[in-house]
Amino acid sequence: MSHSVLLVEDDRAIATVVSEALGEEGYRVTACTSIARRDALLAEAEFDVMLTDIVLEDGDGLDDIAALRSKAPAMPVIVLSAQNTLDTAVRASDSEAFEYFPKPFDLDALLRAVAQAVARNEGGAAATGPSDEGLPFIGRSQAMQSVYRMITKVLRNDLTVLVTGESGTGKELVAEAIHQLGSRRTGPFVAINMAAIPHDLIESELFGHERGAFTGAVAQAIGKFEQANGGTLFLDEIGDMPAEAQTRLLRALQSGSIRRVGGRNEIAVDVRIVAATNRALAPMIAAGTFREDLFYRLNVVPIELPPLRDRREDIGALARHFLGQAESEGLSRHTITDAAVDALAALSWRGNVRELRNVVFRLALNARQDAIDRTLVEEVVAGENHSTEAETSDSFASALDAFLAEASPRPGTLYHAALARFEKPLIEHALRSMDGNQLRAAELLGINRNTLRKKLDELEIKPERFARRR
Numbered sequence: 001m002s003h004s005v006l007l008v009e010d011d012r013a014i015a016t017v018v019s020e021a022l023g024e025e026g027y028r029v030t031a032c033t034s035i036a037r038r039d040a041l042l043a044e045a046e047f048d049v050m051l052t053d054i055v056l057e058d059g060d061g062l063d064d065i066a067a068l069r070s071k072a073p074a075m076p077v078i079v080l081s082a083q084n085t086l087d088t089a090v091r092a093s094d095s096e097a098f099e100y101f102p103k104p105f106d107l108d109a110l111l112r113a114v115a116q117a118v119a120r121n122e123g124g125a126a127a128t129g130p131s132d133e134g135l136p137f138i139g140r141s142q143a144m145q146s147v148y149r150m151i152t153k154v155l156r157n158d159l160t161v162l163v164t165g166e167s168g169t170g171k172e173l174v175a176e177a178i179h180q181l182g183s184r185r186t187g188p189f190v191a192i193n194m195a196a197i198p199h200d201l202i203e204s205e206l207f208g209h210e211r212g213a214f215t216g217a218v219a220q221a222i223g224k225f226e227q228a229n230g231g232t233l234f235l236d237e238i239g240d241m242p243a244e245a246q247t248r249l250l251r252a253l254q255s256g257s258i259r260r261v262g263g264r265n266e267i268a269v270d271v272r273i274v275a276a277t278n279r280a281l282a283p284m285i286a287a288g289t290f291r292e293d294l295f296y297r298l299n300v301v302p303i304e305l306p307p308l309r310d311r312r313e314d315i316g317a318l319a320r321h322f323l324g325q326a327e328s329e330g331l332s333r334h335t336i337t338d339a340a341v342d343a344l345a346a347l348s349w350r351g352n353v354r355e356l357r358n359v360v361f362r363l364a365l366n367a368r369q370d371a372i373d374r375t376l377v378e379e380v381v382a383g384e385n386h387s388t389e390a391e392t393s394d395s396f397a398s399a400l401d402a403f404l405a406e407a408s409p410r411p412g413t414l415y416h417a418a419l420a421r422f423e424k425p426l427i428e429h430a431l432r433s434m435d436g437n438q439l440r441a442a443e444l445l446g447i448n449r450n451t452l453r454k455k456l457d458e459l460e461i462k463p464e465r466f467a468r469r470r
């Protein structure tokens with residue numbers, strides 16, 4: 001017998017597409033657009049799975065989810081939402097939703113999730129776990145959605161997380177979110193930055209020391225591992241950890257216990273580890289400076305933060321958020337014009353969200369009127385060298401390192417493999433900057449339009465993908 005799906009969705013276009021796709025897969029779909037109708041349908045019949053939007057014409061689809069669970073405790077719920085914030089992702093996971101799909105979503109992925117939900121339901125498994133209010137995580141871009149989804153997946157377990165991403169992309173914020181929203185939130189959150197501590201002190205900082213363990217160890221000291229007992233330990237800039245400390249950390253992760261420097265006793269510790277790095281670890285492993293076995297211990301759940309330049313649509317919301325922060329730190333209240341946001345969005349943001357925060361604070365300091373306008377943005381960022389040649393070449397060099405470490409191409413193919421790797425993103429960047437206009441993209445690149453056309457064919461780039469959507 002085919003499985004039944006209840007679809008609660010007031011966007012008719014989405015409801016139609018999803019119903020048809022499910023129908024083609026052999027599901028019996030019952031669709032409705034309101035909470036009242038949903039409840040009436042649930043009172044009449046049982047469904048194998050429910051798909052629900054959050055904002056519905058008569059209320060919030062997640063609000064009374066607990067009541068709904070008492071009516072249909074075993075029914076998996078898949079949440080579809082256009083409010084793509086971390087809060088929504090967390091609310092969806094709190095409501096014990098089986099999956100959360102920010103809109104626009106990939107239909108095939110949704111169909112796979114429905115199939116899994118049905119299979120899981122037949123197996124009788126149930127999800128568990130609560131959480132509370134969200135963090136000020138700003139950004140609804142598609143690029144941030146997978147970050148939010150990954151965060152919600154680790155809230156009810158103690159899996160080790162490795163957060164990667166360029167400096168200033170929000171890696172520490174992810175660690176804090178995992179701690180504050182997860183099951184360890186009543187325990188301590190302890191952070192340690194490997195790059196900020198002299199190498200010879202790292203082991204004693206992490207594991208503590210006994211009195212007299214080394215010159216200067218005048219008293220016993222408790223390390224970060226013990227301080228974080230029952231909570232979360234955030235190991236920042238893990239790529240900067242010296243070799244001996246790596247070995248000791250690996251041992252601690254394997255055994256769940258530590259030994260203070262100069263100490264004899266093994267001390268059991270219960271900590272959840274979140275590690276972060278802005279350096280590519282693959283080339284370091286290849287070069288023998290980072291232990292591969294430690295990498296695998298840390299990289300249980302990888303969360304990769306996108307650079308700000310890949311989610312420019314978040315810049316306006318972030319800028320407004322930081323203006324609010326500036327105000328709460330005593331600066332006067334300011335708004336920002338759309339033209340000023342566009343000017344900010346055009347910059348390269350090598351320092352990512354941290355750099356944007358600093359620039360916004362400087363704008364607030366320098367503003368002569370209520371609204372921050374484009375002219376002020378241009379004045380304030382003028383002297384800042386947002387994308388100098390040297391910086392661009394630096395980031396190319398590190399991308400090239402990562403490519404070489406991963407690709408290990410056959411002899412005789414290296415030049416072309418590297419070229420192909422960089423040519424496509426470069427051309428896509430030009431098209432994106434020019435809203436898909438090939439003539440202007442060719443001008444930006446400084447190549448002939450026919451050459452560009454040939455490249456588009458060769459590299460299978462579809463220029464219409466970059467046309468501005470209204």
Ligand SMILES: Nc1ncnc2c1ncn2[C@@H]1O[C@H](COP(=O)(O)OP(=O)(O)OP(=O)(O)O)[C@@H](O)[C@H]1O
Pocket residue numbers: 136137138139165166167168169170171172173174236277278318321353354357
């Ligand atoms: N999505 C976001 N929403 C709001 N604030 C953010 C966001 N991402 C980052 N920030 C803010 O930007 C600043 C830098 O973030 P954070 O320190 O988490 O970056 P990081 O990736 O850990 O940097 P580094 O690698 O240099 O340590 C912080 O003030 C943080 O609160």
